[in-house]
Amino acid sequence: MDYVYDPKEGKWDVPEAFVIESECEIDNVRYQCGRQSSLWYDIKHNEWKAVKGLATLNGNRRCYFVEIANYGGKLLILWGKFAPPRRQNKNIWCAVIALERRNNDEEVWGKVEWASVVLTVPKSYVFLRCEVKPV
Helix, strand or coil, rough: CCCCEEEECCCEEECCCCCCCEEEECCCHHHHHHCCEEEEEEECCCCCEEECCCCCHHHHCCCCCCCEEEEEEEEEEEEEEECCCCCCCEEEEEEEEEEEEECCCCEEEEEEEEEEEEEEEECCCCCCCCCCCCC
């Protein structure tokens, strides 16, 4: 079970939909990933838009932890997911996404270059942060 602490309220709580979203910047574009979507910020229209081409990856990422980083101009996504069959462990997944602006910079498309489980940890494992060293 997950718990969150609200410092303003001064209390712990069990969230109904515990979602951690992560943000990074690549080539002057802000990106954000949550448990079901990958988004980019269109400053011209002042709105978040979906990164196209990542539906399969987004469907595989339904989890409570997602972290992203700029990996040499590519989007690096890390997430944890319970490992079958008994959910005694978590698999830490990693994906490297090449990004391309299309349609006069109105769209961003992502292409999964690589995705795999990189580590299996006990289910009690908590991922605190992500730091990517320059490539």
